[in-house]
Amino acid sequence: MALGDVTMQFPKHDASLHLTHNQHKAYYETVLEAIETGTYPETAWVSLAQREKALATVEVWELQWYPRTPVSFHRLLAADLDVLLATAADGDAA
Numbered sequence: 390m391a392l393g394d395v396t397m398q399f400p401k402h403d404a405s406l407h408l409t410h411n412q413h414k415a416y417y418e419t420v421l422e423a424i425e426t427g428t429y430p431e432t433a434w435v436s437l438a439q440r441e442k443a444l445a446t447v448e449v450w451e452l453q454w455y456p457r458t459p460v461s462f463h464r465l466l467a468a469d470l471d472v473l474l475a476t477a478a479d480g481d482a483a
Contacts, residue, residue: 398478406454410470413449420444433466435476442468452477 413423420443423429429449434440443449443466450473453464467473 398474407452409451409453411447411449412451420447420449423449429466430464433464435465435467435472439467439469439472 448468450470455462
């Protein structure tokens, strides 16, 4: 699937996959508030640089997928969609 200049290659998932953009805005939070409240967990960021960019640009992409069953999932956050998808595709971010 393609979105503009971004080719979307999703990680393998036998259950569901969710791609979300700027969830913090639905909660009337800033990116920093979303990090502080746990909406965007520190451990989910693909890199510190992407976290810092998200704070500066107020842009957050989130990918959450269930690779085998609907019980356990992987979750990644990034400021840039292409970085997020590349990280997820790199070994399915296991």
